[in-house]
Amino acid sequence: TLVECVALGDKFVQNVKQIVDKLKDADRVESYVYARSDVTILAPITRPAKNIFCVGKNYREHAIEMGTEEDIPKHVMLFSKAPTTVIGHEQEIDPHSHITTELDYEGELAIVIGKKGKRIGEAEAMDYVFGYTIVNDITARNLQAQHKQFLLGKSLDTSCPIGPYLVHKSAISNPYDLTIKTKVNDEIRQDGHTKDMIFSIEHIISTISQGTTLEPGDIIATGTPAGVGKGFKPPKFLQPGDVIEIEVEGIGTLRNTVSG
Amino acid sequence: TLVECVALGDKFVQNVKQIVDKLKDADRVESYVYARSDVTILAPITRPAKNIFCVGKNYREHAIEMGTEEDIPKHVMLFSKAPTTVIGHEQEIDPHSHITTELDYEGELAIVIGKKGKRIGEAEAMDYVFGYTIVNDITARNLQAQHKQFLLGKSLDTSCPIGPYLVHKSAISNPYDLTIKTKVNDEIRQDGHTKDMIFSIEHIISTISQGTTLEPGDIIATGTPAGVGKGFKPPKFLQPGDVIEIEVEGIGTLRNTVSG
Numbered sequence: 001t002l003v004e005c006v007a008l009g010d011k012f013v014q015n016v017k018q019i020v021d022k023l024k025d026a027d028r029v030e031s032y033v034y035a036r037s038d039v040t041i042l043a044p045i046t047r048p049a050k051n052i053f054c055v056g057k058n059y060r061e062h063a064i065e066m067g068t069e070e071d072i073p074k075h076v077m078l079f080s081k082a083p084t085t086v087i088g089h090e091q092e093i094d095p096h097s098h099i100t101t102e103l104d105y106e107g108e109l110a111i112v113i114g115k116k117g118k119r120i121g122e123a124e125a126m127d128y129v130f131g132y133t134i135v136n137d138i139t140a141r142n143l144q145a146q147h148k149q150f151l152l153g154k155s156l157d158t159s160c161p162i163g164p165y166l167v168h169k170s171a172i173s174n175p176y177d178l179t180i181k182t183k184v185n186d187e188i189r190q191d192g193h194t195k196d197m198i199f200s201i202e203h204i205i206s207t208i209s210q211g212t213t214l215e216p217g218d219i220i221a222t223g224t225p226a227g228v229g230k231g232f233k234p235p236k237f238l239q240p241g242d243v244i245e246i247e248v249e250g251i252g253t254l255r256n257t258v259s260g
Numbered sequence: 261t262l263v264e265c266v267a268l269g270d271k272f273v274q275n276v277k278q279i280v281d282k283l284k285d286a287d288r289v290e291s292y293v294y295a296r297s298d299v300t301i302l303a304p305i306t307r308p309a310k311n312i313f314c315v316g317k318n319y320r321e322h323a324i325e326m327g328t329e330e331d332i333p334k335h336v337m338l339f340s341k342a343p344t345t346v347i348g349h350e351q352e353i354d355p356h357s358h359i360t361t362e363l364d365y366e367g368e369l370a371i372v373i374g375k376k377g378k379r380i381g382e383a384e385a386m387d388y389v390f391g392y393t394i395v396n397d398i399t400a401r402n403l404q405a406q407h408k409q410f411l412l413g414k415s416l417d418t419s420c421p422i423g424p425y426l427v428h429k430s431a432i433s434n435p436y437d438l439t440i441k442t443k444v445n446d447e448i449r450q451d452g453h454t455k456d457m458i459f460s461i462e463h464i465i466s467t468i469s470q471g472t473t474l475e476p477g478d479i480i481a482t483g484t485p486a487g488v489g490k491g492f493k494p495p496k497f498l499q500p501g502d503v504i505e506i507e508v509e510g511i512g513t514l515r516n517t518v519s520g
Contacts, residue, residue: 075407080340084310152338152471156472157471211415212344
């Protein structure tokens with residue numbers, strides 16, 4: 001599985017590079033490479049071995065749109081999404097119309113842990129990152145509010161589109177210099193930038209790992225910028241048929257449709 | 261693994277019964293049975309495939325000891341513990357003294373799901389329960405408060421002792437007629453009763469499964485009665501060397517020591 005590859009770290013990346021180089025030299029490269037239209041892209045990690053870690057309110061303007069300046073956190077706010085939520089690029093999002101009319105999107109940069117670690121210092125935290133991907137942290141706002149703790153409103157089946165790619169960290173020179181854009185039916189809703197994160201990736205990894213062992217394949221979604229549906233007046237919640245596209249600079253565009 | 265056995269449901273239970281009956285008739289029963297002192301009891305499920313589901317404030321008096329009557333929930337409050345927290349009966353609890361001086365115990369009846377299900381009605385919810393065990397929902401109160409969402413303060417390594425046994429539901433005629441007692445160094449701290457749960461097991465299963473698929477081996481801790489360390493004035497937090505014993509009637513006694 002890809003989690004096993006991720007656990008191999010640099011060795012895996014070198015092996016892939018060698019294979020790609022050989023393919024470039026090969027006579028019959030077509031026999032090894034599939035056309036994009038012939039394959040289905042699954043989530044980079046289809047079934048995480050634990051819940052996805054998520055950081056809440058990690059962008060100042062998003063914290064304010066969800067409440068007031070009082071909501072800007074002083075410490076990393078962490079919650080989780082069940083592994084049963086994961087779907088891939090272009091897979092459909094279930095609207096769960098029987099329990100919510102307040103389904104919302106949240107475009108986020110996510111990191112994938114490459115190495116087991118505990119009590120990781122901020123200075124060494126990036127050594128534990130394998131790479132980056134995109135998460136759409138789909139949320140049922142009514143359930144999130146009703147049940148106080150976020151778990152249930154964040155854990156509906158199909159509420160965690162991930163992908164389309166897992167990009168090795170060597171391809172991203174500065175994770176704090178990336179635009180995050182979310183469009184719904186081609187309308188730009190979120191137009192954020194990772195430089196505006198309140199808590200850095202290093203700080204998040206260090207904070208979690210002080211008491212909780214991190215493992216290869218763990219996914220940490222680093223929070224969403226302003227512009228979620230609930231932030232609009234009146235709110236712009238997701239409807240059946242809506243197409244959500246999240247583009248994180250250098251990583252790709254994750255596209256999913258709410259099923260009708 | 262035991263999760264695979266749990267997924268077999270009644271078939272697994274019948275097979276075990278047959279094996280036990282045959283053993284009773286066998287001449288050399290000793291050659292099949294190990295002395296308790298010769299074995300280490302691991303957690304019934306050593307590595308759950310997702311975070312453990314936990315219900316917060318599911319006993320009125322506990323909700324009040326943690327705050328005021330305002331804290332009695334109107335809807336099931338759900339949070340989770342990472343699978344890396346799980347330890348078995350008599351395994352040691354790490355005090356994590358570098359990040360907390362407010363480590364607390366919470367004795368709880370837990371259920372283990374036996375059958376995959378979604379949108380489960382309350383009337384059929386018990387069909388999805390395989391059996392019962394005990395969970396000690398160890399919590400770092402400072403982290404629980406600081407990080408707002410409970411995940412981090414509930415997910416320290418070794419903070420989820422489970423066991424000693426997984427008792428099939430056929431052995432528990434009424435899960436709402438069980439005493440829950442927690443002792444710390446032989447002092448009774450929690451003396452509760454499952455009849456006082458605010459939300460029933462059926463309601464919890466139905467609520468989660470309306471949007472989130474439940475799977476065999478999923479663990480749901482049903483909440484703790486009054487008497488946690490934080491509830492005392494002054495609080496009685498756990499110290500290195502403390503021995504915690506949680507006895508749930510008909511299920512057993514889960515004992516763990518905080519390492520020194």
